[in-house]
Amino acid sequence: MTKTGSSAVTETNPELLQARLEKLRQLEALGIDPWGGRFDNTQPIGDIRRLPAEPFREDQPGPLVRAAGRVLRYRSAGKLLFLELWDQTGRIQLMIRVNKVSEREWQIAQLIDLGDLIGVDGELGKTKTGELTIQVTRLTYLTKSLEPHPKDVFGLEDIEYRLRHRYLDMIYTADTLRRAQQRVLIIRTIRNYLDRLGYMEVETPTLQAIAGGAAARPFITHHNALNIDLYLRIALELYLKRLLVGGLEKVYEIGRVFRNEGISPRHNPEFTMLELYHAYSDYHGMMDLTEGLILACVDALYPSRIIPYGDKMIDFTPPWKRASYAELFREYVGCDMLDEVKVAAAARAEGIDTTGKEHAVLVHELFEDVVEEKLIGPIFVYDYPAPLCPLTKRKRDNPAIAERFELYVHSMELANAYTELNDPITQEQTFSRQLAGLSEDESMARMDRDFIRALRFGMPPAGGLGIGIDRLVMLLTNTQTIRDVILFPLLRPESGPPAPQKPHHET
């Protein structure tokens, strides 16, 4: 194995490894299988901690409990051992006394290393200092850990180390496990909420011949038997809309999408989207749904609807503020967004380069630079300038305005919804216009003729909603970086990667 002399990969200290291998041999010599086996009827440590417990007494044994988990602390006091046992529900102290276990078990206990997995039966009680403790009567080896574990009391500080050893991060950084559990709860809450409203959850293709539904660069892959390039999807939209044509009136998907773009504290190349469509509804219907859906998540996680994020508190008490794009623009930029002269002046004042830019583009750049940071929210911003939203139905009485809203919380776009365009003629023109305008990067927008054909058969008018699940989880778990709500975010390979195989497809 050649290492290209790079990266922060740490090799295990060979002496520490040897010490553990030696204990492994000693365990085997005692007739113990160091890799353990089935160990049934354990109680979660969190449950055990809630049991009533009295100080230990020789004449009156406390309740018997059985737990399994990882040893995170080990203190030997001669003929007495204190350990700390960890499982995903909590930690508890174990006490092993030489005269309370068999001689063989006492020997085994001497061979425990930090990080080993053990199972114990014992009596629940309290030590002289009042610490809730299981006094072990039977000790079962479940798995030897050969790698030295990090020192529990310091936790893990190195971000790269935490990401590359997420399993350790889960054990030694309480927030990591908490977030993983809360993420599950959020997604389950969303499913339950939508299922109760009669939405059907579906799964649409990840491999697509044309990656559509968003303006983003796709990943390219290859199918050998068909000998065609395929794209990883960048959105769920176009297939879900086909299902509207097919008669599913309330449909959603929670799934991974892939965008071949930069990485940042708010961006991972693969992330999870909820997209949802409701036939015969519109963007106002989606606003109500969004509010209810996110509130259900807040209620699932917090006793209050005012929750912390960073150094701020976010108040989710409904009803949430709703303001039009034009209103907010006037309020924070200080001029009417239709006034081309004033908008250009305001843009220049913000240091935006105005040369050769369309009016609508300037308006939106100003909105992003000036307005977004004010939107602590939650606030629904609705009625967008039509040029910004090619896939959206225009207002009947004002074709310059698109029926779209975005939900902002803490200046972050959390949800995006439209009254969906179901007019195949306009849709086709929009595709063509996008293609004409973006000839430089042909992969950004592709004419999806099959989708146009589906629209021609008649897609019901509908409201559609997209929510970035990762960002929702960030917000609801008070997490500042997307890497900490995705268990395994993308990182460069840690040792020198094999030379990338030519040919590249682009860039």
Add this chain to the structure above:
RNA sequence: GCGCCUGUAGCUCAGCUGGUAGAGCAGCGGCCUUUUAAGCCGUUGGUCGUGGGUUCGAUUCCCACCGGGCGCACCA
């Protein structure tokens, strides 16, 4: 992709303007039957991310590369 910051023992960190590395914990050998980051005695452990340069001498200064972080760009 560009800019700034960063990489010292298994973990967490020191190391002043250049003199070839140090602590705590973990490990190893002892002592201890109520510890709480247990304590006491002894002890092992590092090509200071990698390569090159300057220098009598580089963890320290310079350059390149590799990994990571933050910001910008692309985007959600």
